[in-house]
Structure formats: structure tokens, C-alpha cells
Amino acid sequence: MSGRALATLIALILAGLWGAGLGFAHWRGNLGFLDRVEATMTDLRTLVRGTAKPPELITIVAIDDETVRVEGSYPLSRATLARLVDSIARLEPKAIALDLLLVDPGAKDDDAALARSLGRSASVIAAAAVYPGGRQWAVAEGEGPLARVPDAERFLWPLKAFSDAAAVGVVNVVTDRTGTPRFVPLLFRAGDRLEASFSLRVAALAAGEDPAIAPDHLSLGSRRVRTDIGHILPLTFYGPRGTIRTISAATVLEGQLDRGIIRDRIVVIGATATGAGDVFPTPFDPVLPGVEVMSTAIAHLATDDGIVRDRSVRLADAGFAVVLPMVLVGLLAWRRNAIGLAAVAGVVLIWFVVNMTAFSHHIWLSAALPMAAAVPPALLFGSAQLWLGRNRAQYFAAQSELLQRVEAPGLGEWLARHGDFLKEPVRADAAILFIDLSGFTGLSETLGPSATRELLNAFHGLVNKEVADCGGVVTSFMGDGAMILFGLPEPAANDAFNAARCCARLSSRTNDWLVSLPASTASRLGFKIGAHHGTIVASRLGGEARQHIAATGDTVNVASRLMEIAAEQNAEVAVSDKMLEAAGRDCALFKSGVLRGPVETQIRGRSGSLAIWFWQSARTLQ
Structure with a gap:
């Protein structure tokens, strides 16, 4: 084997090993340093894909600025919330979900009225997980089906009267460093206590069946929802605020409600009023209300229209992390000229098209991992090739100069x-x-x-x-x-x-x-x-x-x-x-x-x- 062939073989092996190491860490969920790049690339792919039509199954009842103006205060009194729940329940929705933390006591009669209203309907109310040190996310390493489930210090639980009357789900989401929600954990634990998320509780209540939990998916009746490591659900947004059908709570309280948008629907009640503070930046909207984030997660679970990233997808990512750097190094070794660079560009373009096509079909292939796997080996090998080529060029230039001296000028x-x-x-x-x-x-x-x-x-x-x-x-x-x-x-x-x-x-x-x-x-x-x-x-x-x-x-x-x-x-x-x-x-x-x-x-x-x-x-x- 020639020296050049041996060097290329060693470079291919090292590139493959580098990609395999990154791929294995990604498959295990231990590659957090790429999250920021992946988040940016995901936002770009989301924008390229464009807005999507949300399912008709969800209706948001927003406690908006008009509702606050009519009622005269925020937060709304428990009595007003009771009237709101009763007005919706009369139109026979599948489930009513209150994306509100009812942890502090109000007027005794008002609390009792709200508890009675919740008890008369299929309803879910919100709880929250509190993590050590004020963090938004913490996991405990381990093995088994519940490994990597978010591990909270404690739960902020609603008043007992409310939790006795309605199902309770945890509303925490996982955001990236920009504050954009990326995942909704479906399970939470604090010590020996295991709780379902708000969105899972609502989807299960609407389906009329308890979820069956498996290591990489959960089942709601006949529907199988694939989940990521730690039973988290990736989020992909339909569009800016208001993309999911939204009506004002003031309209409901005034009795001007269209039965067709409530009957057999999941109704999610949440605050969108200015100053409520429950907003998140997303690729489509810098201030998407939290109730719409929760509604997006519920829609994913209820219709299985979200993006998928589970162990199988992560394994495919690992495969790309191994193959792509080896292909690029091989192409750079094959042609050290414009043809080689064009071939490299062609392979990168094909990979981008495959990645984007998969994303548009709800498969979340990593963009950051293949880049991290391919760029360093390609740059190092390309730089080595340039250095060797420069030395070779200098050698041939010296030989040419010597030839000019030995042979006649010209x-x-x-x-x-x-x-x-x-x-x-x-x-x-x-x-x-x-x-x-x-x-x-x-x-x-x-x-x-x-x-x-x-x-x-x-x-x-x-x-x-x-x-x-x-x-x-x-x-x-x-x-x-x-x-x-x-x-x-x-x-x-x-x-x-x-x-x-x-x-x-x-x-x-x-x-x-x-x-x-x-x-x-x-x-x-x-x-x-x-x-x-x-x-x-x-x-x-x-x-x-x-x-x-x-x-x-x-x-x-x-x-x-x-x-x-x-x-x-x-x-x-x-x-x-x-x-x-x-x-x-x-x-x-x-x-x-x-x-x-x-x-x-x-x-x-x-x-x-x-x-x-x-x-x-x-x-x-x-």
C-alpha cells in the first residue's frame, strides 16, 4: 500500500471513530453541548417548512385583556372561573383543561363553587415541579424504563379541594438557552412519587383510557406515541399565536359561544392577558402564550402529528455521524481539486435535502451532530492535504527550477x-x-x-x-x-x-x-x-x-x-x-x-x- 493510500485509510478510520463516539454519546442523550446549534438549526427548518394547520380537536379559551377589562381584575376570581367552566361544560366538550396554578386559597365559597364545577365535568388542572437550585430541569441517571425521567425536588400541588375534584398534571416544559420550549416531559418524579404531565393527563382523559408506558413510547388506546429519552415529547409549533383556534373567555361568560367549537373538543383555558407573564419565544412568534404551548403538546399526543425523535431516530443520527465524515474525507482524498470540492458540496447538499425532507415528514434528524462529526475531520484532513500539496508544489517547483538550469532555458x-x-x-x-x-x-x-x-x-x-x-x-x-x-x-x-x-x-x-x-x-x-x-x-x-x-x-x-x-x-x-x-x-x-x-x-x-x-x-x- 502506498503512503498516500495508507494515510487516507488512517484518516477514514479516525473520522469514523470520531463520528461513532459522538453518535454513541448522542444515542445515550449525553451531547448537551450541541443543543444550542441544534436549536438554531431546528428553528431554521421550522421556518423553511412554514406554518402548519393545527387539528380541529383543540379550542383555547383565553383569559385575555378583554376578559380582564370586563371582569375588572386579574387573576380572575374562583367564582368567575367556576362560571367559565360551567358554561363550557354545558356544551359537552371531551375535556376541560385549566392551565392555571390554583395553589393558594381564595374566598371559601368561591373555591367551593369552582371545586363543584370541576367535579361535574371531565377536567384537568395544573401542578408544577420545583427543581433544586431553581433549575428548570434535572434528571437522575439510572437504568430501566423510567431512567432519565425529570427528577423534581417537590411539586406545587393545587388545593386539595380542587385536586379531589379534577385530575392533576404537571405543566413544566423544557426550554433551550433562548427560552424556546423544545420538549414537554410526559412523566415527572419527586422521590418515590411519579406524576403525569398536564398534556398527557388531558390527552388520556379525552381518549377515555389510561396511557401505557413503554421505554421508548406510550400508548393511548390504539395510538402509539414515540418519545425521546426520559419520556419527553418534542415540540413543533404550528405557527404564531392564534394559529390554534382561540376564543376570548369574555365571549364565553357573555353566553355568546358557538357550540360547534366546543362539543367533542378539548378545551384549554389559560391566560394570555398582557402582564400575565406566561409567554415563550418560538420560531414563529417571540411571545407565544404558554396555554398555546400546552395546547400544542396536547394536540401532538391526541393526533400524533408532532415530530419524532426516539432511540431509532437517534441511531440513524449516529449512522450519519459515522458515514458523513468518512465520505467527505474519502472525497477530499479522491480529488484534490475543484471536482473534489464539488463532490463534497454535492454530498452536503444531499444530506441537507434528506434532513429537511425527514423534518417535513415529522422525523427530527439531528443537524448539529453530523456537522460536529464531519466538519473537524474534513477540515483537518483538508488542511493536511493543502499542507502536503503545498510542500509537493514547492518540491515540484524546485525540481522545475532545477530542470530549467539543467535543460536549456525555455x-x-x-x-x-x-x-x-x-x-x-x-x-x-x-x-x-x-x-x-x-x-x-x-x-x-x-x-x-x-x-x-x-x-x-x-x-x-x-x-x-x-x-x-x-x-x-x-x-x-x-x-x-x-x-x-x-x-x-x-x-x-x-x-x-x-x-x-x-x-x-x-x-x-x-x-x-x-x-x-x-x-x-x-x-x-x-x-x-x-x-x-x-x-x-x-x-x-x-x-x-x-x-x-x-x-x-x-x-x-x-x-x-x-x-x-x-x-x-x-x-x-x-x-x-x-x-x-x-x-x-x-x-x-x-x-x-x-x-x-x-x-x-x-x-x-x-x-x-x-x-x-x-x-x-x-x-x-x-
Whole structure:
């Protein structure tokens, strides 16, 4: 297995383990630090889903500002509450629920009247749980079907006269840090005492059956309601205040009540008057009355239209927490470019659509858990990939720079962009130059290795610069000489012209360089240049491990032999007539120095003669 594959495998395993750890903690209900993110994401999904139609089963009778104005005081007297209950009971509702804490005694006769009214109807009144330290929520760890049920310090119970006349349920809800109600506990305990919630009492009374409690659900008759850890019921709101049908208690007390909205309905009585204080922020409304929160929970239990988050849903969340980070890490390893990022974005979009679709179908898949599971591994792996990619890029940049130094300027860059360049031999017209220092071999014997190297470096440097400035490439340095080609990597119409210009500039620069050397060195050195134009074969030569670019053919051989002829004729440059013809009369060799010829000259190792021109710079003739 390659190093990259092994690193990817380790990253996938670590990402899966990270997700599995978070998923297990979430399945156990021990991942509270994500609650704030989950709450925000739930609000967003609720708003995207939009408002929903509440069931017709619920009618809210609101003790609102109009009721307070008519009755002249708040809270309403127990006698007024008795009249309100009697007026509703006459219209035969399924159940009457008072979302009011009746813990303090009132006028004796009024309390008795309210107790009689509650006793004559199917009614539920409210109690409250008090937690240690004033907290809104506390649980005791344990095992069994009642594990994680809210554990209260005590209950605020209504007056005995009222609790004897009506069923009692606990009204506490669980809110997030913003105060939005997220859950309604269905069971509460304080010591050995176990009590049902207000909403469960009402739903059971309306159904006419006691609930059956199981570890992850409860049953009301034939209906099965799935619950979260600790028998809590997730809440999803239908809309802003008033979405659930609401009528004023003043209308009821005035006898102007429509029988159709009461008969066989669950009627919930609660305070909505300004200053009552029983309000909560929700995604749709910053001040939703508490009675509407209770009515929402009752509706969920009575019609099973709430969102579901139980052990099965949490297990699905854990699965996403394992799979999503592994998929993202795998995609980042698969493609380290825009395609990989697009694939990652596509997977995230698919997950979002699945999550939103599930939510719209009343399944509360966690949004925060997969994010917490996927983002850290993806960021860490992506950052590691970027770091490694940067190091790799720096490595290749260094290699490319080295290649530029080893290969001719421009030729290495071309090879980097065109990997198949000269994979097959290419025939083309090109101009070939050779330059060589005369007397160098004997001089190097006396100079020593270091001085010889410095001398060659200086000579090679000036050749490189002049050739590059004229648009040619040095295909090879051969000790104190160089082979120069005009026509690679691509041939051009002015190759011969540029080659002639290069001859003149090389001659001038080499003369200047020789003059700059110590007299003992310069007096023993000279140079000669041979130039020819014609057809060459350019190709890569060598084995699989090491290759170099070479130009071969008669044109190359002739150019090399012309250096000998230049030395024999005491000229700086020997150039073929074919070369000057291709370069044109405007080339530098015609305009600077002295050009003589053409002279029919025999070329060593070649049958027949060739017309040759000899060029000398003006400065060396003085």
C-alpha cells in the first residue's frame, strides 16, 4: 500500500471513530453541548417548512385583556372561573383543561363553587415541579424504563379541594438557552412519587383510557406515541399565536359561544392577558402564550402529528455521524481539486435535502451532530492535504527550477507543459551553431580544477545569456564548447536570422570576456563559431531512466566542421551560404564586421564542397 493510500485509510478510520463516539454519546442523550446549534438549526427548518394547520380537536379559551377589562381584575376570581367552566361544560366538550396554578386559597365559597364545577365535568388542572437550585430541569441517571425521567425536588400541588375534584398534571416544559420550549416531559418524579404531565393527563382523559408506558413510547388506546429519552415529547409549533383556534373567555361568560367549537373538543383555558407573564419565544412568534404551548403538546399526543425523535431516530443520527465524515474525507482524498470540492458540496447538499425532507415528514434528524462529526475531520484532513500539496508544489517547483538550469532555458518549461514532446523523432528545418574555445585544453593543465571551473562557468554563462536573448536553445555544453539550435521547441520563420544575429553577438561578447581575463590567460585563448542551416532530426535519446534532447543529421555535422574551417581561415565565424541565404541580407553578419566569401570549401568527412562565408568582427581587425 502506498503512503498516500495508507494515510487516507488512517484518516477514514479516525473520522469514523470520531463520528461513532459522538453518535454513541448522542444515542445515550449525553451531547448537551450541541443543543444550542441544534436549536438554531431546528428553528431554521421550522421556518423553511412554514406554518402548519393545527387539528380541529383543540379550542383555547383565553383569559385575555378583554376578559380582564370586563371582569375588572386579574387573576380572575374562583367564582368567575367556576362560571367559565360551567358554561363550557354545558356544551359537552371531551375535556376541560385549566392551565392555571390554583395553589393558594381564595374566598371559601368561591373555591367551593369552582371545586363543584370541576367535579361535574371531565377536567384537568395544573401542578408544577420545583427543581433544586431553581433549575428548570434535572434528571437522575439510572437504568430501566423510567431512567432519565425529570427528577423534581417537590411539586406545587393545587388545593386539595380542587385536586379531589379534577385530575392533576404537571405543566413544566423544557426550554433551550433562548427560552424556546423544545420538549414537554410526559412523566415527572419527586422521590418515590411519579406524576403525569398536564398534556398527557388531558390527552388520556379525552381518549377515555389510561396511557401505557413503554421505554421508548406510550400508548393511548390504539395510538402509539414515540418519545425521546426520559419520556419527553418534542415540540413543533404550528405557527404564531392564534394559529390554534382561540376564543376570548369574555365571549364565553357573555353566553355568546358557538357550540360547534366546543362539543367533542378539548378545551384549554389559560391566560394570555398582557402582564400575565406566561409567554415563550418560538420560531414563529417571540411571545407565544404558554396555554398555546400546552395546547400544542396536547394536540401532538391526541393526533400524533408532532415530530419524532426516539432511540431509532437517534441511531440513524449516529449512522450519519459515522458515514458523513468518512465520505467527505474519502472525497477530499479522491480529488484534490475543484471536482473534489464539488463532490463534497454535492454530498452536503444531499444530506441537507434528506434532513429537511425527514423534518417535513415529522422525523427530527439531528443537524448539529453530523456537522460536529464531519466538519473537524474534513477540515483537518483538508488542511493536511493543502499542507502536503503545498510542500509537493514547492518540491515540484524546485525540481522545475532545477530542470530549467539543467535543460536549456525555455526547453525545460516546454517539457513541463508538453510531456510527450519529441517522444517520436521530428524532422524540421533549423539553424545550428557551434562555438568552441581554442587553446583551452592546454590552458586547463596549468590553471588547476577550481580556476578551470570558474573559467568555464563564466564562458557558459555568457553563451546562455546571448543565446536566450536571441531566441535559441543550448542543447548541450561540451566542455569548452556548446551546441546551439534555433528551431526548438517550435520552428519559426526567422530562425536563421536569429542564428546569424547570435553569431555576431556571441563573437562580440566573447571578445569582451577574453579582454577582461588576465593577459596570461587571454593570450592563450581564442574561439571559433560554425553555423549552418538545414534539415535536422530532433528526438529524445537515452533509456527510460535518463534521456536528453538531441539534434542529429548532416546539418549538425557540417556546422561542427565549420569551426575547424573558421580556425584554418583565421576567422571568428564560418557560416554556410545556405545559412546566410535563409537569414537574408538584413542579418547582423552583413551589417557588423567584415564578411568575405563565398569560398567553395571541402568539408572533412563529406564528399563535395560547400560555399562558406567567413566573418570577422570589426574590432579584431583594428
